[in-house]
Amino acid sequence: MKRKLLFSTLALLCFGGNALAGGPSADGNYHALYQAAPGAGGQIAQVGCTDDVGCGCETPCDCDAGVCEPDCGADMIEYCDSGCDGGCDAGCGCGGGLGLFDKLGQCDLGEPFALFGQCGNLSAGGWVQMGYHTDALPLFNSRPDEFQLHQAWLWAEKAIDTSCGFDIGGRIDYIYGTDSQDTQAFGIANNHWDNDWDNGPDYGHAMPQLYLEAGYGDLSVKVGHFYTIIGWEVVTAPDNFFYSHAYTMYNSEPFTHTGALATLAVSEDVEVYGGYTLGWDSGFEDNGDSFLGGVSLALNEDISLIYATVAGRFADKGGNTEKGYMHSIVADVALTDQLQYIFQSDFLDTEDQNNRLARNTFGINQYLIYTLTDCLAAGARFEWYNVEGSVLNQTAGNESDIYALTMGVNYKPHANVIVRPEIRFDWDDDQIAGLDEGEEQTTFGIDTIFLF
Template structure:
């Protein structure tokens, strides 16, 4: 136990300090923020053409302020050389387009993501895209990464969407997602007892196809409603690889949270800082049929510029698989805190309590996940995750209670705007031997994957 506490303490301290941009958002959309470098540079150039750069420089570097003031847009980028180029060597090392930020990292060189490319791109409110994720890990983890010592295709993903725009009143849109790879069978409608929807789209024991999202969305003003098959709002980690910091997943996400729902979900923006959700679903991970009756809802709060809080819950009948009905309640609470401009802290707590009618069994879990994301530049970020997972009736026979611990440390490196490389090292402890680790009570796993976006 002392060793576990030592590792957890080191994990939460080893990435402290000052650097640059923030980490993932509360909804897990890390990729969207991590790819925002081109737009961010343009914004810095505009600020750089004023008397105060707002980036640690008392003077506007080598920029002629008078020449720039009439047009601080694209011309400023050329005329002022991004406002801070010369200042990097003279003290302007706050990271506004000038390499890796403060101190040691500013000497490592600049970060050039290049221009992102897209096979499909956008046309008005219509957009389409995808990615390919391939990875390797040394040991099996019963959390998606279950094929050790094998370079594998996890996700070959395609999506298409018509986003709604309610600025002028009513609008309607929708989205469809398709996946092929080893992650597909974990994203199918496996909550049903038959092979309806995509539950039998398998290609051998591990590979297969899935359609995890197919929904229509309508909106008017601050209210929107999804109807169809869509991802859950529970938790911080998600199925889509580009929207997670780590290659591997948490026990909580895989064993105690739904992945998809079928039903209807409404979202209301009460104010700029408050959103509420509420809807009806056919249980967990089910297709287009009545396999459960549950409420899905929650609330998102922006407490201030640096702290956001999300509470999401599912309650009711989760599944009726082969006449074996499971019902109960679960919730996730996620706090996302910007400790500095470069250091993001995420705290997540999940609670699940269900019972099975046929054999009077229970499934009760409680988990705490903590993340630190430390962004060194637009091209490089480091992170750590420590999880405590307490479960009863998940891995083993009902009535068995156990604690599982996992510490993950990893890096996200972007050599290009369309490429993410995620090496990591992970330590798991399971004294009761119920988690299915390859190495028994303790396991050290090295993993690395690459995501190509288009």
């Protein structure tokens, strides 16, 4: 497995030295375009049409003449917001030069609706996610041919403000739906915290975050139950581009931790993380002793790197101990003003209480996301997932490879609504993933998220 660890590092270094650049700043969040729940944990760089990318200045439209004529004396923001009524095809507004949205209509998100809203540093909100998929994927989407409620989510937060010195805040999250049982504190077998808040075999409740946060200057510390910093995909639906999830995220990464995590902003371009947690996916009972930490680097305005790791004792479940090391490396690159590339490599190596192999997995996920307008983006994800002795492949010494290609669209007809159709292809020669169709499977899925 050392070769996989070496390959992960070399691949990232080679990519980082050869990536194209020239897009907007990578320190934002892609789903800020969707006004998703603040602090939900996404690590997606903002792409698309913003005030600082020269939108509309290159080729504003002379719609009376039926052509687009360059005129940088025009108001950039006016063209960016309103587009052209006459249907010019080249470079109108935010349409990326495809002429598509002159035919489909202008992108008008309207005013976002907030059920609770914000008052100073206090805010609350939520969303409802409902979806349908044709085949079972043992990665959250495990109920095929059923229209289901995945997430009915409520959150409340007091954000800290350290501009004037010391401040205290915190956050609480609650979820009901078919995704809840996958985000409960299932790391211990005694049904502590929210692990027995079930409603039948598939639906249930969970409280995946409940923490206090204190900060002073550039330093902040979370104490309580909170989401992991590992990986790029997250549990919260509005912070993911795709409806379905990666094998790596579901099988090789923790979802939640209980403990303390400090964040220090060393500079505008560097943040470091470090803390102690009670293992993986545990509530407020001792389930392990592990270090959680990492570093986030903004190499320039177009490229950011995140390294996050967990090391130590991950779980004591049913008398079985799991201990070891895992890391996730994420490179987030704005290739152009509208095209975003994400490279993620995960490595996990653990042993049981008898120092025998428990899990050894290695995965590479690559994402391409192209933002046409604030209303529409298209994306693709390709994953290679290698397993030995994991929850999927229990035979030590036997390695298996799973591949998955997902292509989808994010369409936003309103500031509070996201529709995510996708088609997914899975290849599993050893049939260890639990696909409905055995070795190969094609799955169509679509979900809708209503934010409030």
